[in-house]
Amino acid sequence: MNTPKSSRLPGFFRRTLKERIALVAELASLSADETATLTTGGLTSAQADTMIENAIGLYALPMGAAANFTINGRDVLVPMVIEEPSVLAAVSNAARLFRAGGGFTAESDEPVMIGQIQVLDVADPQAALIALRREEASLLDAVNQGGGGIQRAGGGARGIEARLLSDTPAGPMLIVHLLYDTRDAMGANAVNTAVERVAPEIEAITGGRVNLRILSNLADRRKARARGVIPHAELATDERSGPEVVQSILEAWSFAAADPYRAATHNKGIMNGIDALVMATGNDWRAVEAGAHAYAARNGRYTSLTRYWQDERGNLCAEIELPLALGVVGGATRIHPTAQIALKILGNPSARELAEIAAAVGLAQNLAAIRALAVEGIQHGHMRMHARQIAMAAGAAPDQVAAIAQQMIDEQQIRPERARAIVEGLKGR
Ligand code: MEV
Numbered sequence: 001m002n003t004p005k006s007s008r009l010p011g012f013f014r015r016t017l018k019e020r021i022a023l024v025a026e027l028a029s030l031s032a033d034e035t036a037t038l039t040t041g042g043l044t045s046a047q048a049d050t051m052i053e054n055a056i057g058l059y060a061l062p063m064g065a066a067a068n069f070t071i072n073g074r075d076v077l078v079p080m081v082i083e084e085p086s087v088l089a090a091v092s093n094a095a096r097l098f099r100a101g102g103g104f105t106a107e108s109d110e111p112v113m114i115g116q117i118q119v120l121d122v123a124d125p126q127a128a129l130i131a132l133r134r135e136e137a138s139l140l141d142a143v144n145q146g147g148g149g150i151q152r153a154g155g156g157a158r159g160i161e162a163r164l165l166s167d168t169p170a171g172p173m174l175i176v177h178l179l180y181d182t183r184d185a186m187g188a189n190a191v192n193t194a195v196e197r198v199a200p201e202i203e204a205i206t207g208g209r210v211n212l213r214i215l216s217n218l219a220d221r222r223k224a225r226a227r228g229v230i231p232h233a234e235l236a237t238d239e240r241s242g243p244e245v246v247q248s249i250l251e252a253w254s255f256a257a258a259d260p261y262r263a264a265t266h267n268k269g270i271m272n273g274i275d276a277l278v279m280a281t282g283n284d285w286r287a288v289e290a291g292a293h294a295y296a297a298r299n300g301r302y303t304s305l306t307r308y309w310q311d312e313r314g315n316l317c318a319e320i321e322l323p324l325a326l327g328v329v330g331g332a333t334r335i336h337p338t339a340q341i342a343l344k345i346l347g348n349p350s351a352r353e354l355a356e357i358a359a360a361v362g363l364a365q366n367l368a369a370i371r372a373l374a375v376e377g378i379q380h381g382h383m384r385m386h387a388r389q390i391a392m393a394a395g396a397a398p399d400q401v402a403a404i405a406q407q408m409i410d411e412q413q414i415r416p417e418r419a420r421a422i423v424e425g426l427k428g429r
Helices: 017-027 032-040 045-051 087-099 125-134 136-144 188-206 242-258 260-280 285-296 331-335 337-345 351-375 379-393 401-411 416-428
Strands: 063-071 074-081 105-108 112-120 156-165 173-181 209-216 223-230 306-310 316-323
Touching: 017 032, 032 337, 045 331, 063 087, 063 337, 063 351, 074 087, 074 260, 074 337, 074 351, 087 223, 087 260, 087 351, 105 351, 112 188, 125 136, 125 156, 125 173, 125 188, 136 156, 136 188, 173 188, 188 209, 223 351, 242 260, 242 306, 242 316, 242 351, 260 285, 260 316, 260 337, 260 351, 285 316, 306 351, 316 351, 331 337, 379 401, 379 416, 401 416
Parallel strands: none
Antiparallel strands: 063 074, 105 223, 112 173, 112 209, 156 173, 223 316, 306 316
8 A cells, every 4th residue: 555745734725725735636646638537527428328228428526635544654645535525524533533542453354255145945954064075165166167357366255154034924944144255345246146157056055946146245254344442632622621532432332332323324424525535436335335334233223333431541533344345446536537536546555455545434424423522513604614605605716615614604594595695796896
């Protein structure tokens, strides 16, 4: 992975769009073409037409860069694609707080995905389970005869596991899991090909009838974890001491840990960050969402994907763990020109490094949200961005937006009619 000189970019958000692009281009050594692609959005309608059926055009979203991340001792600028205001500012601010505690440490599992094979009408399930164990090596060989890019890169079938679901609406069924190392790919296609390939052998070994053969999005063999510490003094505000804020954050997290209604929103905030990075890199955010929420419910009660505690000095410690099935080769990652640039801005990470960055981003986004909620309420920052959007929609020129937004905030009148009146007034002058 290549590392930019520093991701600590004070005042990045105050720069103009042009200045920000130039800075990121310099830090990531983007070519003139790549830099230009950032402003056009990259994808052409012709490319869109090859990506999906019935294409009728393109749909653009803003891409930003989150600053201040340092992960495993390396600085990284994080490209994020998202329509929601405040996410980039919040995550960059949280990354700065974690940076004060030495940055994030992150790690990830081998990129092993699970392919499922549903086997019905098995006369003797216990005998079938034993036979599957006995034949594991030959089944793996059969899958690995398939060849392909992932196998050339050192991936391929790694193991077979089976479970009996004795009580389903369709009666008992045997579920066979094929564990498949997809290396730098997300790997859905390779896994689906592999389970389809091996299904006849599974029927022969179990004496059953195969129905579904498909990847599982609960990619719990492919998890990433990130951890960080924030010195309590960094959390102090004008009104409250660092330890008081730490206490409020621990209470906020406890709420999510204990209550699924709160955990859903808490985890949504985590996914604000992760999805935005997943989108920027052309990965399948629905797959990542499905895996994250299923993992959050793994013990039978939906709960928080993060954990917070205090160290002996009263500093805030935080960690996250979730499945992250992300690729850096294949799929939209390969086709979408902006996804390629996003990977370059990230320093061309491996799939595992990308998952580690995503975990750190999720943790930072979560800290940002619960800190804001516990300290000042979330509307404080949101209203500023909301006011800017209303000013823009009312026809304010780009250089008028900030001042009009500020005027509406000062007047406590953040409304389209007020924005239109101010814009008209400025035109009249
Ligand atoms: C809004 O998009 C996300 C938050 O609701 C997350 C949270 O409540 O933790 C702010």
